[in-house]
Amino acid sequence: METDKASQRVAAWIAQYAPMRDAPDELLDPDGCPRAHWLQFLESLAAFGDIGLEQRFAAAGRRIDDMGISYRVHGETKERSWPLGRLPLLIPESEWRDIATGVAQRAELLDQILHDVYGEARLVAEGALPAAAITGSPDFIRPMCGVAPPGGRWLRFYAADIGRGPDGAWRVLGDRAQAPSGAGYALENRMILSRALPSLYRDMNVERLAPFFREFRASISGAAQRVDPRICLLTPGPWSETYSEQVNLARYLGLTLVEGEDLVMSDGKLHVRTIAGLKRADAIWRRVDADWCDPLEQNAASRLGVAGMFEAIRRGAVVVANMPGAGLIESRALMSFLPELSQRLLGESLKLPNVATWWCGRESSRNQVVETLSDYAISGAFSDRLPGFGERREALGHALSSEERARLIDAINQRGVDYVAQEPVNLSTTPAWAEGRLTPRPFALRVFAAATADGWTVMPGGFCRVSNRLNARAVSMDAGAQSSDVWVLTNHPIEWSTLLPSDEDPPIVRALGNLPSRAADNL
Template sequence: MTMRASSSPDETAEARFRSLVAGYRPLANVPDEFIGADGRPRSHWVKFFHALSELGAAEIDRRFATADRNIRDTGVSYRAYGDTSERAWPLSHLPLLIEADEWRAIAAGVTQRARLLEAVVSDIYGPATLVENGDLPAAAVTGCADFLPQLQGLKPPSGNFLFLYAADIGRGPDGSWWVIGDRTQAPSGAGYALANRLVQSRAFPALYRDMNVERLAPFFQAFRDGLIGAASHADPRICLLTPGPYNETYFEQAYLARYLGFLLVEGGDLTMRDNEINVRTIAGLKRADVIWRRIDSDFADPLELNARSRLGVPGLVEALRAGGVVMANGLGSGVLEAPVMMSFLPRLCRRILGEDLLMPNVATWWCGQPRERERVLARPDRMAIAGAFGNPVLGYPANQAIVGASLTGDEKQRLRAEIDRRGVDFVGQEVVNLSTTPVWENGRLEPRPFVLRVYAARTRDGWAIMPGGFCRISGRPDARAVSMGEGVRSADVWVLADGPVEHVTLLPTDETVRIRRVMGHLPSRAADNLFWLGRYLERAEATLRLIRCLAGRLIETDTAGNARSAIERIVRLFIAWGTVPAKASAEVMHLAATGLHSNKEFGSALALVRDAHRAASFIRERLSTDTWRLIEQLRMGLDRDEDASLTEAEAFERANAALETIAAIAGLAQENMNRGAGWHFVQMGRRIERAINTCRFARHFAHPEAPVEELDILLDLIDSPITYRSRYMMGVALGPVRDMAVLDPFNPRSVAFQVEKLNGHIAELPVLAEDGMLEAPRRLALQLAADISTTLADKLDINRTLAFENALLALAEAIAARYFLQGPHVARADTASGLA
């Protein structure tokens, strides 16, 4: 009997590889990254897919799921334009692969372009010789909304406009790379490229290592060092100026600020004094040396630029004129992004650098010139028509090119008439079909068009190119442009080195680095949000404790007599707190569901957790990944149907689960959060809110006629039944319960305990003047601590408890007035002590 030999491991691996790539077909007449122009797979992709196929289908799916989970857990997100809520970041599971030789050519082309654009923008706002000599028509500059005549003659303090430049590139029909667009205003996406890399390298660590992927950390280190070198002071304070948490890429801005160690600020955090820009901090005004802006130039200064702006800093332009701050990128640099510029860059490159463009841009003809206008009008069906200055065409969205062949007859007539009337507003561009890269689609490989954004950073030694970039992949096979909208994904970009790559991090290794144990001065806005994060979490906890108490009483009792009266008292407190509507249903369990999950009531647990989530989103760069994940988990766990019927046990379990998550958040802050000013403000928010709520609990459930059932509720709410019974052999009595809730300094949930901790936190905060005088928060806290510690238990009644509650509210107001941004009420430091 003849035996058939079993398949060898190599044969099995080869079969898996062939199964993986079977059926992959590039789009007709479109370059593809996997399949070369000769119809054969490229060797580096073959190596990648061989290694991937060796994992097996089940393991590949598990790794992809790991990557998706990592995206969710770390909170990587974005907003599409017009979105009111964030979306999870859409990561493509396969990276884009580029070989070392090809990347060197890309890097050379992008470096040359960065040098060229720096020279052009410096001339535009400087001597203007390009316009004077006729190399660049004046209308091509002044017609752009991003040209700021107010900055004419302003020389940047560092001598440079561009610190971070990005080029959107794609393969042309000849297989070479072309520049599709320039990003000089405030290039986005670098942070997402970094997030993509961290996720992919964790999902496929061995594959990432074996493919010799170039690291991204050296680029970011060089960029950071370049900004440090541009400052006029040693150990500069670098700020990332954000439009705020509702911006489409706010996650990225917070992510980069945390990764690079920059201070994330909004316009309201900054002020101009004595021709310098300063950050408003809890310790007064502190000089900002470098501002990396992520807002458009026009919005940077409402005094000299756009008066409607609420994002900028009044007086910023004057500070730039005086050399009081370095701006990256320089204001007005967005003029280089106008499509009209592309029509002149080939000639300008020869004129300025004496070189041809190493990487050509899409052929562009500006209709503000007679010969070019006639060329566009002669063959509109073979061109894409775009606004010369990013202006809309035929009512289509701004910055969107319209393919002439896709227009109706009436639209073509309208377009011709508009170009004849005002040709300066239009450019014609060669139609570019983007090349494709493999994506994983429903368990198989499919080609999809992509755009690659490549970054160049100014460093002390010239321009550095990120070895990788921000790759956007269309969800449609016929896309001609890709933005982060519906169906678009982003891929990690692997530049494959010729040999093993050294591991690099942003952690300093120089032994001369000055030791520092504090994180610098806390901006007032950040302190405000940290304080309210603590308060909202504590409010949510108090509400959840009440709901758990209510459900527990319904489980344990027959709701007769005093028990029923106690339940009614809980419901009245719900109404007073806005947890349930004033005309609430008489069905108690419906009230519990409303209190947990209502979208309408401002005091529901869900509403309070959403408030906490919003406060946390404003300071995301200051929160650990674990903390953010728990806050997200808390919000999602409470976001349920409030009209669904709940049993007492279900309400109890849901409230208990949410309380456990809040306890985990508090535990992380207690055990892992650096004991800087930020930690003090979180703790102050929790302590002051807990003390206020305990006063209210005591007034509500420890009134003079309170039956045992209501006193038991108060003990439950302050987590003290066991302590009470071990301390008092007799039954529950009014005086001891009041003492334990309000005056007992050893009970971690008493008012006295919170006030003692508040006093300590306030004492650790900086003062504006070293004159020996107590500031208002400290004075009020000391006075309240003295009042509580000297109150006798038998003199404690509802009125006295109410007085403590009002004193706590006054203390909260004093903290806000002293430390937070309050318009004309902001506490100011004098020049001598406030500037550094």
């Protein structure tokens, strides 16, 4: 009887589900049939019954409050409770394997580009990369030119924002290397949803996240080349939009959470001011933008970083993830050159192509864009804002008025280096839970990769943002989006793994001198 009721619920959910036209959907295939892995998930979900489902969803909400998971929209002083969606994004292992391979390849390519740009600069000298595509970026940090990164990596933690194109294939929408956020939220989403739906999580053989974080921490620790190195997470402080995530990441990974005032340069090395005196900081995972990291060499007004950090890096005295200047690879101008640079540096095509991009600093591209403006979405080449259009992020050529069109064309002709044109991409949809039923919502997925001694490891999951609006072209948390856990499904049982200490046998450690003096004063 209960099985029949569950089947009826699933049938009703699918019958009421109306995917968008001309957009791929995760639940239904192009013929309108439910995909096998989603059908298995929904059948198990329906077996809980209406009351059982609401109890589990309510428990997830209480756990969010208990864990203190929150975020802050830029410009606001009040924190918002974390908006976790009730359904995960499901990705089969076979499909995920292609995503992970493409992200790892892209991370390696971008790391090699950074080595060249800040090193021998052959790409510019040989004409493969215009100098203006580099120097035009505010994230190009000149004091880092000629610096050999301690540990050998410019890029240690990379994120790619991806989405499906109209053909259903995954494309990279953007690269993140300045101080990528979201990995901690992905971890918190997993902790909450796996406890709310433990039987589904177990029966569907979901890949664990702990091994990824373990490898990332081991990589930084190994790069420091010291016994039991002190690894710090440098945070901008409580006013950061993602401070909650930073605190939980530091706790989970066993890192020392520090602000700029906790650090000091002494004897050519960075140290943490602790209640037991100065203790060397061997490695730093920075969540402070590079321009604010060292007031001696960048923004003199900064109180978020520490004077002397760049000099400590030059001396090889501290490993920093990511190196100041790595944010350069986030520019959309660079994105237009990646297909060619992949062939040049790696000898192969991009396995996960980015959305088609034309940098208007190239005369041929500029002329093409101006002539067929209606075919493109125009964005800033080095900025999240469209230059000359206030707070506007992009302009769809076909939606511009005659006056706006003329003004934009004039701006592109005057300073083409500041603009890129991209193919308009409407995001694909995934099921979301709303008012007791399934409803399709556009989503974007952020995938994370960490450098290891052997190459790159990719988190088997990610940070999924689900829009509350239809026809969304971009999804951000300040636009009222939800977040979803990401389940990579395998065909075999997964071994349990965590970095959290056991409640049954908590470790008793007396670690004198780990508490920063500032934190002790606040206590």
